[in-house]
Amino acid sequence: MTPQTEPELAEIIKAADAPLRIEGGGTRPIGGQTNGARVSIAAMRGIELYEPGALTLVARAGTPLEEVEAALANEGQRLAFEPMDHRGLLETTGTPTIGGVVAANVSGPRRVQAGACRDFLLGVRFVDGTGRIVKNGGRVMKNVTGYDLVKLMAGSHGTLGVLTEVALKVLPAPQAAATLALNGLDDTQAITALSRALASPFEVSGAAHLPGKATLLRIEGFAGSVAYRAERLATLLAPFGAVAVETDAEAVAAMWRGIRDVATFHGRAGDVWRLSVKPSDAPGIVAGLRGVEALYDWGGGLVWLLAPEGRANTIRAGVDAKGGHATRVRGEGTDAFHPLPKPVAALQAGLRQRFDPRGLLNPGLMARV
Structure with missing residues (x-):
């Protein structure tokens, strides 16, 4: 089923008597996949409002991400949270949608400086599991009382409601960018160097380490400032070794697309895991796991692992x-998401009961065992 409008989607959900499998562009099949009737929001597309002067964009959830990014680029602006493209890593086709990005709270390397997708989400419209159309938030940042449904929907993977429209804060694109690279550091040395850079006043917008290859830092802004x-x-990092600086815009952009999309694991066999840990703990965790390869992002707070199957x-x-x-992003099984502490699991179950009392929306997708 591919509803064309929000009311049509609401009627589909109201009439449903069995599970529904909610999809945007179908590029991010993470977690236990629901064996239900497919409902795609891909036809609900289009930019509803874009005010460059107000740094605000409103789009229907099925709008292709590339369409949003092209509109912003024409005005010298961008999505600051740098959403990754999962297609290469997950070997999927299709077109990523802005609703899918929000539903999964997809955030890239710039998160260390700018924040996550949910931090730029101003408002949402969605249809809950009863078929009710809900609107929350608006087109400016403001405080809220009660449920902050805007933040709640980011990362809910379509289990609380089906997004139909999102309002986002956008930011100007930088005039220039540079990447600083260190070679020959082991994981512990690299994380120490990244932490020192991130703690400096030099506004680092990317901090990654590819073991055996390079330790990378990105700076963006006005040309003189960069x-x-x-x-x-480079002077601050001199104790860690020689620092190479790349300032070619295309080279810098390509390098960080590779980090964002975890290109080093594309086309390779094995499960892919996404670990969220304290940066100082990351090298020790990786060292304790035999037979894995790692890519460190967010200064070590995010670790991507390529691991043999069956290592959950x-x-x-x-x-x-x-x-x-730890979340298994690629691999077989229904336990992709990390088990929650009992109090958090109870809170999550209560939210689902509130927004999807019949258990129709992607049931089992975020199951944890």
């Missing part, structure tokens, strides 16, 4: 011991 900060940051218990045990969590 040149000054790159020079100062081992990986989660290592992450649990340090208070982090």
